[in-house]
Amino acid sequence: MYYLKGIQMKKELRILIILLFCSIAGFAQNTSDTHITGYIMNKNTKEYLPLIDVSLKGTTIGTTTDATGHYFLKNLPFGKFTMVVSGIGYKSIEKEIDLTSAKTIDEDFELEDDQIMLEGVVVSANRNETNRKETPTIVNIISAKVFENTNSVCLAQGLNFQPGLRTEINCQNCGLPQVRINGLDGTYSQILIDSRPIYSALQSVYGIEQIPINMIERVEVVRGGGSAIFGANAIGGTINIITKDPTGNSVTLANTTTMIGGGTPDINTTLNASIVADDNKAGITLFGSTRQRNPYDNNGDGFSEITKLRVQNIGFKGFYKTGNYSKLTIEYHNLYNYIRGGNDFDLPVQQADIAEAAEYNINTGSLNYSILSKNNKHHFNVFSSAQLLNRTNYAGAQQDLNGFGKTDGKTFVTGGQ
Numbered sequence: 001m002y003y004l005k006g007i008q009m010k011k012e013l014r015i016l017i018i019l020l021f022c023s024i025a026g027f028a029q030n031t032s033d034t035h036i037t038g039y040i041m042n043k044n045t046k047e048y049l050p051l052i053d054v055s056l057k058g059t060t061i062g063t064t065t066d067a068t069g070h071y072f073l074k075n076l077p078f079g080k081f082t083m084v085v086s087g088i089g090y091k092s093i094e095k096e097i098d099l100t101s102a103k104t105i106d107e108d109f110e111l112e113d114d115q116i117m118l119e120g121v122v123v124s125a126n127r128n129e130t131n132r133k134e135t136p137t138i139v140n141i142i143s144a145k146v147f148e149n150t151n152s153v154c155l156a157q158g159l160n161f162q163p164g165l166r167t168e169i170n171c172q173n174c175g176l177p178q179v180r181i182n183g184l185d186g187t188y189s190q191i192l193i194d195s196r197p198i199y200s201a202l203q204s205v206y207g208i209e210q211i212p213i214n215m216i217e218r219v220e221v222v223r224g225g226g227s228a229i230f231g232a233n234a235i236g237g238t239i240n241i242i243t244k245d246p247t248g249n250s251v252t253l254a255n256t257t258t259m260i261g262g263g264t265p266d267i268n269t270t271l272n273a274s275i276v277a278d279d280n281k282a283g284i285t286l287f288g289s290t291r292q293r294n295p296y297d298n299n300g301d302g303f304s305e306i307t308k309l310r311v312q313n314i315g316f317k318g319f320y321k322t323g324n325y326s327k328l329t330i331e332y333h334n335l336y337n338y339i340r341g342g343n344d345f346d347l348p349v350q351q352a353d354i355a356e357a358a359e360y361n362i363n364t365g366s367l368n369y370s371i372l373s374k375n376n377k378h379h380f381n382v383f384s385s386a387q388l389l390n391r392t393n394y395a396g397a398q399q400d401l402n403g404f405g406k407t408d409g410k411t412f413v414t415g416g417q
Helices: 010-027 144-149 155-161
Strands: 002-004 034-042 053-056 062-064 070-076 079-087 090-099 104-106 109-111 140-143 165-171 176-181 189-193 216-223 237-243 250-260 264-276 282-293 308-323 326-342 354-372 379-397 404-416
Touching (some): 034 090, 053 070, 140 144, 155 165, 176 237
Parallel strands (some): 034 104, 034 109
Antiparallel strands (some): 079 090, 140 216, 216 237, 250 264, 264 282, 282 308, 308 326, 326 354, 354 379, 379 404
């Protein structure tokens, strides 16, 4: 693995173009009239399970079960493959299958509950997709169910429910959050997005409250030093945010309203939409969220204990399978955040007695191309990620006109593995 920041990767781009051409021109195997169909149910309750992943190991071929727990893999290539059936909260199943003739095969599965999720795949242990129970380090997983059960609306709230992690507010006037791993200061925690160190130090100032849970598939937490793999900031550990992939056709709209102290509203609204082609070769998921929180004064002295907050997010993640063994993934999201603490919220910041305010506008995007060998022994991918951040802030007292500031941040990460 290597990283080159801030320079053009001309050679890697030429390789990427060649690989794309090879894949589109017929790098993958020819398809046939061979199909696999069946259902998946809970072994204990006998209930049919929706949104369970079904795939052929070592390929990009896969689908998910529908609302009735049934799946359909069609136009499959000839050969011997390993079917993998997996889902959050269930033990994975692998089964050898021989596709040597043009016919439809029925394969049904019953999944057992997996309370500690040892069967999941993680990438934070060694930068490769590895079964959790085979990893060389302990990787804790925060699943979407944890965020839902704890009524969390952002990453900062969900991280509190992992051992060895604590999120805290260091300044009640500016609302500065940080996450501690094993008690170390937040600057020693490396935050990754889809395993890429694109999460800049400037964004981390308020970043853990900017990321909504509706864009997160899971969070992988490695406690303990990981600087050799993830860089100097990973002295305390790493927090890897895995964003959601499109898995089926769905639309979800949700709202969570919390009354702080019984009278100050914190309103969070999220929207998710996902579309996948009938042949499962392309798909896109869209997400958006908005959060409005009024300032909260706990002791009645006119100064906020909890800051005013306004967050807006919009983005997408899509994929295109250029062949049975190759895949192109693209992602983009925009995060807007405004936070203010102090007093006199009905006045401009420079007219208040004390005010601290920051406004962030963050654009993040990534492009990844991956190829697997037909024998599943080799895996190659190239990627490029970028983050552009614009921040304006104010920190002053007694109507100080010199408290304004502006910062621009640019982060580029390109590499191959």
